[in-house]
Amino acid sequence: MKAVGYQKPQLIDQPEALLDITLPEPVATGRDLLVEVKAVSVNPVDTKVRRSALPADGQTHKVLGWDASGIVKAVGPDVTLFQPGDRVWYAGSIARAGTNSERHLVDERIVGHMPRSLDFAQAAALPLTAITAWEMLFDRLGIAPGKRPTQQTLLIIGASGGVGSILTQLATRLTGLTVIGTASRPETQAWVKELGAHHVIDHSRPLTEELQRIGHPQVDLIVSLTQTDTHVDQIVEAIAPQGKFGLIDDPTSLDVTKFKRKSVSVHWELMFTRALFGTDDMVGQHRLLNEVAALVDAGLVRTTLAEHFGPINAANLRRAHALVESGKARGKVVLEGWGG
Secondary structure (H helix, E strand, O other): OEEEEEOOOOOOOOHHHOEEEEOOOOOOOOOEEEEEEEEEEEOHHHHHHHHHOOOOOOOOOEEOOOOEEEEEEEEOOOOOOOOOOOEEEEOOOOOOOOOOEOEEEEEHHHEEEOOOOOOHHHHHOOHHHHHHHHHHHHHHOOOOOEOOOOOOEEEEEOOOOHHHHHHHHHHHHHEOOEEEEEOOOHHHHHHHHHOOOOEEEOOOOOHHHHHHHOOOOOEEEEEEOOOHHHHHHHHHHHEEEEEEEEEOOOOOOOOHHHHHHHOOEEEEOOOOHHHHHOOOOOOHHHHHHHHHHHHHHOOOOOOOEEEEOOOOOHHHHHHHHHHHHHOOOOOEEEEEOOOO
16 A cells, blocks of 8 residues: 655655655554545644654654544454444554555544544544644643633634644633634734634734733633743743643743742643553543534534645655644645545
8 A cells, every 4th residue: 555654764855754655454453443544634743753753663664644534444343433434533643653554543442433514635634633622621721611701811822733723713612711822923813813712912022011912911721832942931920820831842841840839730731642551531532523523513613724735645745744844834734635
């Protein structure tokens, strides 16, 4: 089968950074689904792994990709949630081969039924970011879904990116929070406003000054999705006493003692944790994705697809990685089909 992988970490401007390869056909066992991959999207994790990780022992190439939509081709003997022919979407496991292959094995407990109202490209934009945003908002920060009146405010740093685009929607559609998103360019600021943010501020300027300008000098909840190193001192100043701070990126260092004076709790979110450790609540991601699919079909959440880079091949994936690494991507970059 066709796939895209690499043999050693490379900068994305090198032709060997991602290669068109051929791999043996996988076979579904246990609780695995064998999925015919129709579309994939590219996330920052793809670029981070490509820059640092070697193929697993015994493997000649490492295959990336953790977002996919497709059709179940076969099921393992222990599968109970799906059957061949089902249209599915998921974000996979960082411990297994990725979705940049024509057919892919994935545990059914982290797979959802695809929204009926989306095509494969539109659907592939959402799983990883939807899981990350949902788990951050409802599991890590402990926000209760519902539109009950509240004075609480949420600041999303990096609201125009993949996770920010879906977190903004979930927070504005499913909670009573006042949502403040950050973006630094006119086009990304317009995107965040379009997604429902009540206020948009510029994170290239001091956050405290920007928050003061819109009449919210302190916020109860802050989620940092990018460049936490750059913003941490402003975050400490802007967060309200007894607030909650969540992050998903990898700051070089993070001195959490700065939050002690305000009794602020710090929450890290990694959507791969359940699959990586086989947690008892691993099937929660199956249910979560089904809930998000229902929200999409009800018109409450929209796809965050922003760029369609054509068929899935090494050349197009190199272009997509370069855009994601530039920090200028808006929403998600998707590739679809295996022609070309």
